Amino acid sequence: MLKIQEIREIIKLIDQSNIDEFTYENEGSKIKMKKHAAQTVVSTQQVAAPAPQAVPQQQAPPAQPNQQPTAAAETKQETAAPKQEDANLHKITSPMVGTFYASPSPDQAAYVQEGDKVGENSVVCIVEAMKLFNEIEAEVKGEIVEVLVDNGQLVEYGQPLFLVKTV
Template identity: 65%
Template sequence: MLKVQEIRELIKLVDQSSIDEFSYEYEGSKIKMKKHGEVKSVVEHVQQAAPAPAPQPVPAVQEAPRLEPKVEAAAVQEVKQEEAQDTSDLHKIVSPMVGTFYASSSPEADAYVKAGSKVSKDSVVCIVEAMKLFNEIEAEVNGEIVEILVKDGQLVEYGQPLFLVKPE
């Protein structure tokens, strides 16, 4: 059975992600979360099948506080500028997995690339950490980094664009 703190962390991760539904089963325990306007978590202990009729499990419902998104005017303006910019001729380096984006190999090290950096196909441009494994992400194309689309330490989704590269 998961601990309350682990369930809270799961609720937090589901709330911050773009997924709408999450379910998890392990050793007879089942957790199912749905996100439709508010985040709810249902935890129930599933009894193993027995010849005698088993009593119905009583789900424990825990509601997470709904956080209101804070949108700053500068962020909205930045999004509008990104939409206005034509990126059809630029290559997008996307995240191959869900994880945490790191621009450098350690906090004291310089970033692998910056806007304006020249890269080759096998150049490491960042690290995506998933399940305590640090995965080096390569540029996949020769060119110049035009823009870095995520911040250091930010959670990224599978297929989320990380960099825009002007191919050579």
């Protein structure tokens, strides 16, 4: 089965291409993606007999080999990020898989930066998933010690986004 990062890369490539439908079967698993106007639909299912093959409906430029070093670089960044581990620091984590945005729009300032004070209901960022922009709240009162992800970075469910020194 493909790893989540590989599936994301495929989704990104299909989204940027003119492919309308993509099917991938391998080791008893099947992934089928279809684009409908402004959205991409992804479905996965288990199939009885393994039939390893990728069947794109239209030809896409081969970009997968160029994307893999980027995914590896992101993984290294993620593992090196939590450098200020401390017992009294609270981690604000991502409640979903999506894209991290530090500000409400590209031309506006970030919701929070290192050193900013936050309350329980303070919005600290947005995580965009499937064209829905979800505001993430601090849920604790304190001070932002470190921002652990970059603007526009893909984040996983449960991935730490901020370290907060609680009051």
